[in-house]
Amino acid sequence: MSEHFIERPRYTCAQGGAAATVTALPGGIPILHSPSGCAGNFAWTQNGGSALQVGGYCGTLAIPSSSIGERDVVFGGDSRLREQIENTLKVIEGSIYAVLTSCVTEVIGDDIQAVVGDFRAQGVPIIGAETGGFRGTSYDGYDLVLQALFRDFLERGVAKRRKRVNLWGVVPYYDPFWRGNLEEVRRLLEALGLEVNSFFLAEDSIDTIRQAGSASLNIVISQAYGLGAARLFEELHATPYLSLPLPVGAGATEPFLRAVGAAARVSARRVSAVIDTEHRRYYRYLEPLTDCFNDLDLQRYAVVVGDANYAGSLTRFLADDLGWLPELTVCTDPFRTEEEGQHLHAQIAQLRSQYPVQLVFETDGSRVISHLREQWPVGSYRNVFAPAFVVGTSLERELAAELGAPQLSVSFPVSNRAVLDRGYTGYRGGLRLVEDLIGAIIPGR
Amino acid sequence: MSHIDLKTPPKREDRLKACIAHGGSICELAGRSGKKSCLQNDGERSFTQGSICLLLPALAMLNSLPDNVVLLHSAVGCGSCSHSQNANVRFGSTVRQGKATDARWLSTAMNETDVITGGEEKLEQAIIEADQRYKPYSITVVSGCVPGIIGDDIDGVIQRLQPEVNARLLPVHCEGFKTKIWATAYDAVYHGIGRTLLRPGEQEAGDNGLAPFKGLERLPRTVNLMNVSSMGRVDELELERLLKELGLDVNVFPVFSHPESMVKATQAALSISTCPTHDDYFLSYLEERFGVPALIQHMPIGIENTGLWLRDVAARFGFETAADGIIAREERELRDALREFRPLFEGKTVFISAGEFRALATARLLEELGFRVVGIRSFHHDEFADVEYRKLAQSTEEDYVVDIANVQPFEEANLLRRLKPDLFLGHANGNGTAAKLGIPTHVIYNTGLAYIGYKGVYELARRLYRQLKNPIYNRNLAENVRLPYRSEWYGANPFAYIASGGTEA
Numbered sequence: 001m002s003e004h005f006i007e008r009p010r011y012t013c014a015q016g017g018a019a020a021t022v023t024a025l026p027g028g029i030p031i032l033h034s035p036s037g038c039a040g041n042f043a044w045t046q047n048g049g050s051a052l053q054v055g056g057y058c059g060t061l062a063i064p065s066s067s068i069g070e071r072d073v074v075f076g077g078d079s080r081l082r083e084q085i086e087n088t089l090k091v092i093e094g095s096i097y098a099v100l101t102s103c104v105t106e107v108i109g110d111d112i113q114a115v116v117g118d119f120r121a122q123g124v125p126i127i128g129a130e131t132g133g134f135r136g137t138s139y140d141g142y143d144l145v146l147q148a149l150f151r152d153f154l155e156r157g158v159a160k161r162r163k164r165v166n167l168w169g170v171v172p173y174y175d176p177f178w179r180g181n182l183e184e185v186r187r188l189l190e191a192l193g194l195e196v197n198s199f200f201l202a203e204d205s206i207d208t209i210r211q212a213g214s215a216s217l218n219i220v221i222s223q224a225y226g227l228g229a230a231r232l233f234e235e236l237h238a239t240p241y242l243s244l245p246l247p248v249g250a251g252a253t254e255p256f257l258r259a260v261g262a263a264a265r266v267s268a269r270r271v272s273a274v275i276d277t278e279h280r281r282y283y284r285y286l287e288p289l290t291d292c293f294n295d296l297d298l299q300r301y302a303v304v305v306g307d308a309n310y311a312g313s314l315t316r317f318l319a320d321d322l323g324w325l326p327e328l329t330v331c332t333d334p335f336r337t338e339e340e341g342q343h344l345h346a347q348i349a350q351l352r353s354q355y356p357v358q359l360v361f362e363t364d365g366s367r368v369i370s371h372l373r374e375q376w377p378v379g380s381y382r383n384v385f386a387p388a389f390v391v392g393t394s395l396e397r398e399l400a401a402e403l404g405a406p407q408l409s410v411s412f413p414v415s416n417r418a419v420l421d422r423g424y425t426g427y428r429g430g431l432r433l434v435e436d437l438i439g440a441i442i443p444g445r
Numbered sequence: 446m447s448h449i450d451l452k453t454p455p456k457r458e459d460r461l462k463a464c465i466a467h468g469g470s471i472c473e474l475a476g477r478s479g480k481k482s483c484l485q486n487d488g489e490r491s492f493t494q495g496s497i498c499l500l501l502p503a504l505a506m507l508n509s510l511p512d513n514v515v516l517l518h519s520a521v522g523c524g525s526c527s528h529s530q531n532a533n534v535r536f537g538s539t540v541r542q543g544k545a546t547d548a549r550w551l552s553t554a555m556n557e558t559d560v561i562t563g564g565e566e567k568l569e570q571a572i573i574e575a576d577q578r579y580k581p582y583s584i585t586v587v588s589g590c591v592p593g594i595i596g597d598d599i600d601g602v603i604q605r606l607q608p609e610v611n612a613r614l615l616p617v618h619c620e621g622f623k624t625k626i627w628a629t630a631y632d633a634v635y636h637g638i639g640r641t642l643l644r645p646g647e648q649e650a651g652d653n654g655l656a657p658f659k660g661l662e663r664l665p666r667t668v669n670l671m672n673v674s675s676m677g678r679v680d681e682l683e684l685e686r687l688l689k690e691l692g693l694d695v696n697v698f699p700v701f702s703h704p705e706s707m708v709k710a711t712q713a714a715l716s717i718s719t720c721p722t723h724d725d726y727f728l729s730y731l732e733e734r735f736g737v738p739a740l741i742q743h744m745p746i747g748i749e750n751t752g753l754w755l756r757d758v759a760a761r762f763g764f765e766t767a768a769d770g771i772i773a774r775e776e777r778e779l780r781d782a783l784r785e786f787r788p789l790f791e792g793k794t795v796f797i798s799a800g801e802f803r804a805l806a807t808a809r810l811l812e813e814l815g816f817r818v819v820g821i822r823s824f825h826h827d828e829f830a831d832v833e834y835r836k837l838a839q840s841t842e843e844d845y846v847v848d849i850a851n852v853q854p855f856e857e858a859n860l861l862r863r864l865k866p867d868l869f870l871g872h873a874n875g876n877g878t879a880a881k882l883g884i885p886t887h888v889i890y891n892t893g894l895a896y897i898g899y900k901g902v903y904e905l906a907r908r909l910y911r912q913l914k915n916p917i918y919n920r921n922l923a924e925n926v927r928l929p930y931r932s933e934w935y936g937a938n939p940f941a942y943i944a945s946g947g948t949e950a
Contacts (some may be wrong), residue, residue: 039495315630
């Protein structure tokens, strides 16, 4: 890992994550306060990394942008922003408008909150977030938009509803499986009898989002993303939150549902009933795979490369559900402190299989092979790292080629798969993942 | 003095009086109506949608260079477009070298501290580490907006460090807020190449004037074929085929060419542009410094334009007769082959949207196939395109709308709802608006597909035939999704937000 650069960053900047997040809200209209090129950069980023998902109702090149230039840099961009918002309201129909700042407008010191506040005072559903690119990655941008939403859009002081929960933690488009991942968790929470607001799905509406303060519990299916927003939510709306690892497969989903059940005061009997039903179906579907799983010798050594959500959760699935041998797990997020990665150490330390996984934090994908070679040197008459599998991003194809291993792109960037509503969470996601992993091993069969 | 002697290239607003905001018509832009409005006073928009900046086309070129590391000096998001360009690099390296190779790009990922204290030291360390780790032939140091505002001096850093590292260091200035004409990207890249790989002063004076780079000879039958990053290997092969038939040797340059081999460009007898928007800056440098004359008109897209382009090249070598023979043969065969598609195309209306030259040349091609052009959107306008507007103004019976817009899909949506064309051709990531309106669409460039030369005409016709045979996918979309514009907008003047007004459509 370099102190001085990041190799092929597997994310874009805060503004990019923020814009994608706003686009994913029902009727969400991002307004970039930025030079003209930021929107196009995000369009091409998603084109190459979001498993062929570009845009949405108002995304990428349709996104309004103040498109400031040199003159605004000298004289300030506030008046240009005001003009842009006024005209956006005339041209574009939305349920919520969100002004998102860029590096340039933050360095020159534009006060967007004052401008946004004036419009809000006139009844415009508008929020603003400081998402300058130097503030962090697309994951940070997601958190910053949720914070602005919770601060300036949610109704305050609404009565709590006991069974109502909010769900977030996967970043639209920068987790290419965001829709499927949210849908399956939502389905399971509803099976527990909970009423779910998940912000970004077809079932969600701007009105339920406005009422999100009525939730008794916030469930964040991440131990890295959206946590700032969870803390702010608790402070402003007095709703506690539960941050849990992205639940991939039966082995992770059972403790997930039990933890949620306990926090949301769902009876243990009801939780167990849901788990039993889901487990029965899960294993009923896995059952006929048994012969071929054995006959084709489908157990694999594995390297897992991914973001802070996927690195640990995919590893756990491989080790504990599939009985594979994940030797090395690489988290590519640029963590600033030791603590930021602590949850991954904890997740890997708690494997039911007790498989000893080496966890590395490394932003540069081309270094993964040297981390692997430290454990598995090359040479004749050695117990080599084979048969192997690489679960990572599409940038891990080089590594897979070097190892002579099949590969599956899951974490951003995913350039070589088309994803619409596929997800890897929960029971259904676990089955999808088995299909996709094995599908990558046997395409020549 | 050449622009390349300056530290940074001038922006095209200044150098070429280029503009991005105008609503007009084909006859007006061709000067036929006698009222070509004052495009130079670029009327900006009071409502704008995002587009791209010069960083994107610059990276599309730089990411393709073998043995090069792209080092972005900016915040972490700048350059994430490389994820999509990487697909092109993998495809391009597969068809050229037989192996898919990922582009290698790095970011200094400037953070809040760097913004306050300056990023030069971080950049220095990044260059040193990249040089040691990847051992590349060259490192292109690309600056984004943040160093442009806080005043990091990338040229100074490069000058200080060059003696300490093995890689050749190329500065490429891409501060996005400084220009709205993203074609300035080409100048920025060529500027870096010219200043570093073809350093001024490193040529010897020949007997009769200017000579190639030192130690190299002039090659009297070699031509530089300037490729563009929107052009795939299949298109290069088509142009190579035609040029070789004239008896010429072809040096394809600069996309996907090894930085070490770029000096070969100084040996050629002629440089041939395939897109005047792309190449003028560098071709005048090659001409002034190394005595390589340049051809910079016509884009070899379409039957007539390919012929004009080839005849121009041939004339420089006295091969006109041979060229006329090739052109006559190709046109005869092609027109025969196209007969199959013409009944489906004849009289169908089309709207075209892309970079200026590409849009205009493709419009001519579509006319040749039997379509009727009803509107064009050019991403910018400068003087190089005047001749193309004149060609189109001459060939059309009715005047039609031309929107000069750096994307701006809201204007396009408005125009398309009025014009209801039978077909739309747009830039990559630029077909969504038309598709959601239910119009059959096709991408105007894709490096895996053929567009250029005679083969390009035929292959494009084949693809459009497919699209028009079953356009139901877009129709389904239109029935089930909507664009984000208010209904009032469709009734408004499409150019209402261009500050200088524009012509009522």
